[in-house]
Amino acid sequence: MHGEADTSPSDKRTLWFVTQNHHKYQEARRTLDPFGIKIRLLDSMKTEIQSTNLGEIAKFAAQEAAKKHNRTVLVEDSGLFVKALDGFPGPFSSYVHDTIGVEGLLRLMNRQTQREAYFQASLALASPRGSSQEFSGKVHGTISHKSAGNQGFGFDPIFIPRGSRKTFAQGGTEFKDKYSHRAIAFRKLALWLIRTKI
Ligand code: ITT
Numbered sequence: 001m002h003g004e005a006d007t008s009p010s011d012k013r014t015l016w017f018v019t020q021n022h023h024k025y026q027e028a029r030r031t032l033d034p035f036g037i038k039i040r041l042l043d044s045m046k047t048e049i050q051s052t053n054l055g056e057i058a059k060f061a062a063q064e065a066a067k068k069h070n071r072t073v074l075v076e077d078s079g080l081f082v083k084a085l086d087g088f089p090g091p092f093s094s095y096v097h098d099t100i101g102v103e104g105l106l107r108l109m110n111r112q113t114q115r116e117a118y119f120q121a122s123l124a125l126a127s128p129r130g131s132s133q134e135f136s137g138k139v140h141g142t143i144s145h146k147s148a149g150n151q152g153f154g155f156d157p158i159f160i161p162r163g164s165r166k167t168f169a170q171g172g173t174e175f176k177d178k179y180s181h182r183a184i185a186f187r188k189l190a191l192w193l194i195r196t197k198i
Contacts, residue, residue, distance in 0.1 A: 023153035035190040054122035062126035115142040137184025
């Protein structure tokens with residue numbers, strides 16, 4: 001069954017996505033499904049190192065989690081990087097979302113004409129034996145002037161991907177899966193898994 005936390009002994013080939021964000025899990029699952037790759041949710045806390053590099057954060061957390069749970073795991077660290085704010089909130093996106101939220105970020109962008117931003121996802125696959133592999137995805141776009149749409153999560157209501165006029169939250173799942181940083185990173189993982197026949 002999808003979407004449930006499981007702590008039972010696992011098939012060695014199962015990929016466990018360690019995240020407490022169920023939206024991230026659902027997006028990853030939808031992206032991998034057409035490739036015939038199944039993942040399961042491991043709803044567990046991760047070790048987060050202090051770094052401004054999402055790739056380093058994801059890799060360290062994945063290696064720690066693989067050892068701790070004795071399973072092959074996936075960890076994804078993502079963030080929204082706003083040009084006019086010198087890349088803020090970037091690696092602090094989760095904290096910023098939980099504190100000042102979408103409206104707080106819009107306030108920081110008040111009167112700002114430069115609206116460019118990008119989302120980045122860094123994905124790490126790690127085995128309990130210590131090997132790891134990384135994948136990343138980026139989507140460029142702009143920060144809207146006001147929040148719009150009610151689908152998705154996080155900063156979806158204020159992010160408009162390049163070439164579109166609607167926010168991720170207005171576009172819905174198909175739209176998000178077509179353009180998102182997460183979908184890009186997970187598709188790279190799928191192609192790598194197929195190529196290496198793991
Ligand atoms: P886990 O660490 O448990 O996986 P998290 O939500 O804390 O979940 P991140 O550390 O990767 O995940 O946080 C990134 C934050 O950036 C996330 O909480 C959102 O606020 C924002 N974010 C990342 N990807 C997003 C997306 O696709 N759409 C909207 N906001 C996103």
